[in-house]
Amino acid sequence: MSIRLVIADDDALIRDSLRIILSYDKEIEVVEVFENGKDLVDFLLDNEVDVALVDIRMPLVNGVKATLEVSKNTKTKVIILTTFDEDEYIREGIKNGAKGYLLKNTKPEKIIETIKLVNKGIAVIQEEVLTKLSNNIISVKNNNQIDTSLFTERELEVMLAISEGLNNKEISKKLFISEGTVKNYITSILQKTNLTHRTQIAIYYIKNLES
Structure with missing residues (x-):
């Protein structure tokens, strides 16, 4: 069975290019595309979709807010598309339930690979995004919501x-x-933590830090 995918991006060129490129993969079915977050959320509330590829900056409802609505109310897994100047949204997107983070200039084969991994339940954050995000990370020894009693000091450092x-x-x-x-x-x-992948550890850590 193919992976049912939707794409949301307010840039028509990016939106249509992704639709064409991703449709070439036999395991992916591009069901619909959207130019804003509101239409995306409305569609997903009424239709079963496996994965949503979502831009951050969109009219009406941005990608971060759309991610929250989709994660709370549907089974669709969200992969957020970002650029280097949007790192302030990354932690919020992860907190809202995003299962993947990719830069917009990512090669098509990497996007396809990420879609398939996320569909299998494996969270994926592109290395460049994670490195960028680390510049704004607060030490776990300072204000946090992680139950530190579960871990040794060395585990927290890891x-x-x-x-x-x-x-x-x-x-x-x-x-x-x-x-x-x-x-x-x-x-x-x-x-x-009942996690299965090191990337999920990063997401767990980041997601539980205070804003």
Whole structure:
């Protein structure tokens, strides 16, 4: 069964280009496209759709607010399209339930891959977006909503490092521990949070920080 997809972007060129490009993949069915968030939300409330590819800046209802409505009231998984000057919306989008974040200049094959992963329940944040976001992240030791009693201090440090976009080798250097130990901490964090992927750890961390 193909992945039922909708696209929302107020730029007609981007909207139509995505429709054409994504329709070439046999596993994806582009059901409809929209130029504003209101029409997107209205459609999804009445129609079953697997994934929505959503621009942030749209008239009537922007992508971040649309994401909240869609996540609360439908089973559709939202992937947000962003640009480097829209990082102030990223945390809000994640808090509102976005399952993926991609830059608008992402190559088509990466967009297709992300759609398929998100449809399977795997959250995806493009590395460049995560790195950009890390510049605005607050340390978990300061005001947060994470139940720190669930984690050791070292696990919290690993979660912070993951949310900053660091890989296991970089984390091991930063925390002066072996890569094997990093993997063990990640496994423990995944078990405690019932998550399945390191990207989900980053989202969990960011989502639970106070605004």
